[in-house]
Amino acid sequence: MNFILRSISFIFHPVVMPLLGVIFYFSKSPRYLPLELMQAKVVSLFILTILLPILLYYLLKSLGKTSSIYLQSTQERIFPLILNAIITVLILIRVLPSNEIIELYYFFVGILISTLSCLILAILKFKASIHMMAVSGVFMFYLALSIHFSININGTLALMAILIGAIATSRLHVKAHTYPELITGLFIGLVPQLILVNYWL
Known part of the structure; x- marks a missing residue:
């Protein structure tokens, strides 16, 4: 059980969540999108949201700015969150501008707001759960898509x-967060996506 709970935190690391949201969108959207366009977006986002953050993590680790991929202290979180916000801005400008796929544009605007909120809290010495922030943001995006496209994805939403419960349990098990930190992370992920639904739903 200990291995399973620790594995959940690793497998569903926050860096993979934005790409899961994009792949889900492409798999469920009833709009026609050229296969080449979807492939280009997925590859670009894989590089920017997964490979680049991993490379930057090892750079920060070599510079002594972080000691663990889980960013256990608030001080360790500041530089990675700043870099992640910059990467998200780059995605919004170059990969998913507002005039192409509006749902994904606002999805990443929500990610940017959540990241900046988490950054502000880290500067204030409060360690909101980035795992919860990421998974709850994707959950809210899935829910909005089900309404937007009038599709039944109850099974996906249930999963x-x-x-969300499994990740919360995992983070508590490894003593990475307290209940207030998990709840704060949950709301930081949910609320921006919920507010931004007004602009595309």
Whole structure:
């Protein structure tokens, strides 16, 4: 059980969540999008949201700015969150501008707001759960898409709700967060996506 709970935190690391949201969108959207366009977006986002953050993490680790991929202290979180915000801005400008796929544009605007909120809290010495922020943001995006496209994804939403609970349990098990930190992370992820729904739903 200990291995499973620790594995959940690793497998569903926050860096993979934005790409899961994009892949889900492409798999469920009834709009026609050229296959080449979707492939280009997915590859670009894989590089920017997964590979680049991993490379930057090792750079920060070599510079002594962080000691763990889980960013255990508030001080360790500041530089990675700043870099992640910059990467998200780059995605919004170059990969998913507002005139192409508006749903994904606002999805990443929500990610940017959540990241900046988490950064501000880290500067204030409060360690909101980035894991919870990421998974709850994706959950809210899935829910909005089900309404937007009038599709039944109850099974997916149920699995996402279970995943949120599993990640929360995992973070508590490894003593990475307290209940207030998990709840704060949950709301930091949910609320921006919920507010931004007004601009595209």
